[in-house]
Amino acid sequence: MDMEFLSVIDAKKEEIIKLADTIWESAEIAFKEYKSFEALTSYLRENGFRIEDNIGGLPTAFIASYGSGHPEIGFIAEFDAISDLSQVAQVPVQKKDPARRHGHACGHHIYGGNAVAAALAVQAYLKKTGKQGTVKVLGCPGEEGGSGKAFMARTGVFRSLDAAMGAHPECMWAVRTRPSLACCNILYKFDGRASHAGAKPHLGRSALDAVELMNVAVNFLREHIPGDNRVHYAITDAGGDAPNVVQPHAEVMYMMRAKDNADLNALCKRVHKCAEGAALATETTFTSDFHSASSNLITIPTLQKNLYKAMAALKLPEPDETDLAFAREIIKTMVDRPADLPLYPTELLPLPDVISPHFGSTDTGDVSWNCPTVQMHVGCWVPGTPTHGWQAVAQGKNGFARRAMLYAGKALALAAVQLIEDPELLAQAKKEHLAKTGGVYEPAMPADVMPHL
Secondary structure, three states: OOOHHHHHHHHOHHHHHHHHHHHHHHOOOOOOOHHHHHHHHHHHHHOOOEEEEOHHHOOOOEEEEEEEOOOEEEEEEEOOOEOOOOOOOOOOOOOOOOOOOOEOOOOHHHHHHHHHHHHHHHHHHHHHHOOOEEEEEEEEOOHHHHOHHHHHHOOOOOOOOOEEEEEEEEOOEEEOOOOOOEEEEEEEEEEOEOOEOOOOHHHOEOHHHHHHHHHHHHHHHHHHOOOOOEEEEEEEEOOOOOOOEOOOEEEEEEEEEEOOHHHHHHHHHHHHHHHHHHHHHHOOEEEEEEEEEEOOOOOOHHHHHHHHHHHHOOOOOOOOHHHHHHHHHHHHHOOOOOOOOOOOOOOEOOOOOOOOOOOOOOOHHHHHOOOOEEEEEEEOOOOOOOOOOHHHHHOOOOHHHHHHHHHHHHHHHHHHHHHHHOHHHHHHHHHHHHHHHOOOOOOOOOOOOOOOO
16 A cells, blocks of 8 residues: 555654644643643644534534545544643653643643544545545543543534544553443532531531441442442542531542443442432431443454554654663652563554453543444553653653654554555444444433533
């Protein structure tokens, strides 16, 4: 195959790097990515893409399109940062950046940048060949705890896609083959009655007691739920700092995970009963506030093999001496890092024969229920880097990460063009998707839940 269309990424690499750096520097958290949204949509509009915004009621969600008709290929772009993870770039010690509070500890600036790079290359292919087809950049905000794609999916924006692709930063080069768990976040708010804890404790009804009893009940519940279920919680409001007051209000945030949406719904009902029991025992009342949910990820082997073929056809980026010197310093900050790990990932991992379980969650699951979806792991960090840690933020603007982003854009674009050139691949992918989903998408996100903007 003539891969001349990929040269547009080399020609525009400084622009793409500048775009990714702008997102890194903006470091905006879920649903507040206004500067990043403006940078992405402005650049894509300047390059001939049509912009639809406010997707799913999210001010920073967008779909950027070029071309017409099918096949229709979408590239997922994430661009939200993680709260309170400020870090100066290219400094191999923990040091907060006074210019920003948050940080890209999950590398979503790379994710957004490689999606744009891929779209530009497929655009060049469509222009050169004159073939029918549509390329889209799926601007998806609020991945970190916000389930932005789930809100977008409810509007049906992913249903028209023949395939969706994404490339998430990691410490390795690989095609993602493992599915993920469905998950949801529910805030439980308990209300009781305040009183003097010493003089008249019998008049009080402790909301904090209710939160603690709920947590105890859930901890006993863990023994009696399926092995792939997960329940996590954080007390977000303990009722105040005064121990001599019976706390009249307290809150706890729960995250539940299960293998699919049906199991998640069953698990949520059992956790809810723990809240009911705690309220009954303490003579308090409670409300539940459903914040977000994500469906489990549907994997498509045909798309995985196709993406692997594209990745294998391209030369992986190599670290230069500056990258290597930085890596030698930053690994000194990593606890229990195996000594035999390389300084940078330089090999493409083969597709595994056996798929191991994965207990994380991603709102890409909601994309995958609507169209055949595939993702790659972008090896832009030093192996051993803790995701959601300051070391990931520190590496976000180094040379190797930037070259990894450009490689990922090329691999995604090549995989997309392979699908356009071979309609049978897309037909097989759709067949696999139908077999796994039954053609029905029932969101984990209730229809009446609105984004917490």
